[in-house]
Amino acid sequence: MTQLAHPQDQSLQELDRLAELAADVVHQARQAGASHAEVAASVDIGLSVNVRLGEVETVEHTRDRGFGLTVYFGQRKGSASTADLRPESIQATLEQACAIARYTEEDPAAGLADPDRMATSFPDLDLWHPWAVDTPEAIALGIEIEAAGLAQAGITNSDGAGVQMGQSLSVYANSHGFVGRERGTRHSLSVSLIAGGDEGMQRDYWYDTQRNASRFASASSLGEKAAERTLARLNARRLSTRQCPVMFAPEVARGLIGHLIGAISGGALYRRASFLLDHAGRQIMPSWMNIVERPRLPGAHGSSVYDAEGVATTDSSLVEGGILQRYVLGSYSARKLGLVSTANAGGVHNLIVQAGGVDGGASDFAGMLARMGTGLLVTELMGQGVSTITGDYSRGAAGFWVENGHIAYPVEEITIAANLRDMFANIVAVGSDVDPRSHVLTGSILLQNMTVAGE
Known part of the structure; x- marks a missing residue:
């Protein structure tokens, strides 16, 4: 459950590529006549597995890209975005943002943040902990979590268990010369259980979310906690006002x-x-x-x-x-x-x-x-x-x-x-x-x- 990715991953190289692209597009925007420009670019990678009653319900692999550009012509603002990082798509996005800005009303509050407020030091905040869990391992972990809950006396059914792995790379650049790079991970485990029957069914859940998968609660404790919460809700009453x-x-x-x-x-x-x-x-x-x-x-x-x-x-x-x-x-x-x-x-x-x-x-x-x-x-x-x-x-x-x-x-x-x-x-x-x-x-x-x- 806590296997981590090999440290020599490609995330820093990809961040550098995003940063170079963002800085280049900011430069292109200035050449197109914008007084200022800013770019936010990201790449998100994930695995999501859901199981119910010991069977796989869904498996989803994601790799999403985002690229958003905002240009300012004085205090006229235009924004456009794309998920396609090919040069022709970036060029079309730039042209759209510039066209929008030329036809919008001036807004006295529009513009970049003040240049003297930009971050100048970038300490490591310990946010990057890739989790090298593959699909079979994620499925097995989800089944284990659910089984721990179903094993508790009084639990009659399950709404399923989930295992999610996520990695995010992001870059923000603007025409003050600022280029910031961030990378982070977020992983989660969850399970939802049912107790009782038609006369008094109750449902509850529990989950854990961590940047570092090695810090997850154990599969058994997660299932047991969800079961405890579900069983505690049986025979619920209403209150008078x-x-x-x-x-x-x-x-x-x-x-x-x-x-x-x-x-x-x-x-x-x-x-x-x-x-x-x-x-x-x-x-x-x-x-x-x-x-x-x-x-x-x-x-x-x-x-x-x-x-x-x-x-x-x-x-x-x-x-x-x-x-x-x-x-x-x-x-x-x-x-x-x-x-x-x-x-x-x-x-x-x-x-x-x-x-x-x-x-x-x-x-x-x-x-x-x-x-x-x-x-x-x-x-x-x-x-x-x-x-x-x-x-x-x-x-x-x-x-x-x-x-x-x-x-x-x-x-x-x-x-x-x-x-x-x-x-x-x-x-x-x-x-x-x-x-x-x-x-x-x-x-x-x-x-x-x-x-x-x-x-």
């Missing part, structure tokens, strides 16, 4: 932080479509809460030396002492707001929600349940009932009812509702039980109160 504390398990808690990011992102702000408009420098969370961005963590899922515009990434506070320190901006949105880029073109990099609580200290999962005492533990969310404009939050949920700090029974077919502004302000604690499978690193999040709508 009530107000109560709500705790989001780590795998769903990061969604709350995602809603925060959406509300403080440049696109929502300059369109005046956010409930956190003009909130930089204001208290939005309890005074003990801190959220920091650490873009250069070795081996982490969201690590990068530069953002999608070549701007160098740096460690930065997002929330400090509960106060929103800044927004999440690329160059375009920053100019629209009269601010400067925060090196977040393309998204955030490794947000860490620091553990703690209103009464001090950090708690593991069991400790978080004890802090809540009696309330709702949410392990699954459904629906899209969240408004970035108003902050209104209403989503279908499932999980467990907790009494005296211990899980009492599973619950389903409920809705949880509040306003994000109040939810952020009324966070009681953040756990130390961090889910590491994402670029948003948070433990459980306990809220003081929400409306739970049921029977």
